[in-house]
Amino acid sequence: MPCKFCKTKPVITLTNSKINLCRSCFIRYFERKAFKTIRQYKLLGKKDHVVVAISGGKDSLSVLNLLIKLANKKMDIKITALLIDEGIKNYRNKSIENAKKFCKEKSIKLEIASYRDNFGKTLDQMKRKNKDTIACSMCGVFRRSLLNKKARELKATKLATGHNLDDEAQSILMNQLRHNIALSSRLGPITGVKRDPRFIPRIKPFYFLTEKEVATYAFLHNLISDFNECTYCEESYRFEIRDLLNNLEQKHPGTKHAIVASFIDILPLLKNRFKDDEIKSCKQCGEPCSSEICNVCQITQKI
Ligand code: SF4
Ligand code: ZN
Ligand code: ZN
Numbered sequence: 001m002p003c004k005f006c007k008t009k010p011v012i013t014l015t016n017s018k019i020n021l022c023r024s025c026f027i028r029y030f031e032r033k034a035f036k037t038i039r040q041y042k043l044l045g046k047k048d049h050v051v052v053a054i055s056g057g058k059d060s061l062s063v064l065n066l067l068i069k070l071a072n073k074k075m076d077i078k079i080t081a082l083l084i085d086e087g088i089k090n091y092r093n094k095s096i097e098n099a100k101k102f103c104k105e106k107s108i109k110l111e112i113a114s115y116r117d118n119f120g121k122t123l124d125q126m127k128r129k130n131k132d133t134i135a136c137s138m139c140g141v142f143r144r145s146l147l148n149k150k151a152r153e154l155k156a157t158k159l160a161t162g163h164n165l166d167d168e169a170q171s172i173l174m175n176q177l178r179h180n181i182a183l184s185s186r187l188g189p190i191t192g193v194k195r196d197p198r199f200i201p202r203i204k205p206f207y208f209l210t211e212k213e214v215a216t217y218a219f220l221h222n223l224i225s226d227f228n229e230c231t232y233c234e235e236s237y238r239f240e241i242r243d244l245l246n247n248l249e250q251k252h253p254g255t256k257h258a259i260v261a262s263f264i265d266i267l268p269l270l271k272n273r274f275k276d277d278e279i280k281s282c283k284q285c286g287e288p289c290s291s292e293i294c295n296v297c298q299i300t301q302k303i
């Protein structure tokens with residue numbers, strides 16, 4: 001079947017609607033959908049300084065590419081890229097090179113912050129000393145905290161990430177299965193329950209775009225040099241949930257969309273439920289957190 005709109009050769013069949021699109025119709029569809037999310041959820045405003053969290057992979061370089069287009073065309077926003085180097089041998093070094101090359105080509109300032117400089121050890125070193133600890137459980141906490149801290153130091157007004165619909169469906173399901181609804185209240189196209197200057201709001205322009213769509217967009221823009229996955233990803237809970245959802249999606253197309261759409265319906269109720277929760281300051285490092293000691297300090301003590 002040719003492209004639905006211009007009858008030329010298609011590059012993708014959209015998962016839900018089964019519509020075929022050619023290269024240029026797909027790029028138009030993709031960017032319009034991301035811009036609509038930005039408009040509808042007020043992700044960006046005039047003069048925003050957007051720090052884009054990039055890893056050098058397809059999702060984050062695609063979001064950076066899209067925001068650069070937006071800044072060049074119609075929006076008065078400033079963009080800085082921020083890369084977190086966890087210190088994972090044979091994985092992160094390759095994507096750092098990819099990120100550097102892309103930012104240089106686009107004349108975007110790139111800041112790099114590493115676990116070694118900020119937490120004293122690389123993730124590989126942490127994992128070697130704590131073989132029974134799941135790497136992602138340390139890594140996710142450190143990355144979230146470091147991104148927020150560095151974005152704040154850079155005086156960002158927004159922190160953009162390349163999270164897509166698949167990622168969000170996984171997070172929703174993981175929180176549900178772990179009875180962690182408070183964490184879910186902080187999800188959504190723009191994160192946070194209430195404004196606090198210590199937290200930079202995170203925005204997700206690809207919230208309603210699938211992983212397949214983002215991968216296609218990245219491929220069509222030559223943003224993927226080679227595909228490699230993190231050494232530790234197979235030991236993570238998210239990996240299991242990803243497989244589970246992919247299997248469900250194959251048998252019952254539309255499952256991931258349904259999870260995210262249902263979640264968006266109840267998100268205002270969740271935000272309301274947790275709106276009075278106090279944001280404290282960690283007694284050890286001073287970073288904002290929900291308990292006396294933040295997760296970073298708790299993990300650092302344990303390991
Ligand atoms: Fe970190 Fe886990 Fe992601 Fe690897 S897969 S970068 S360990 S969160
Ligand atoms: Zn077309
Ligand atoms: Zn702390």
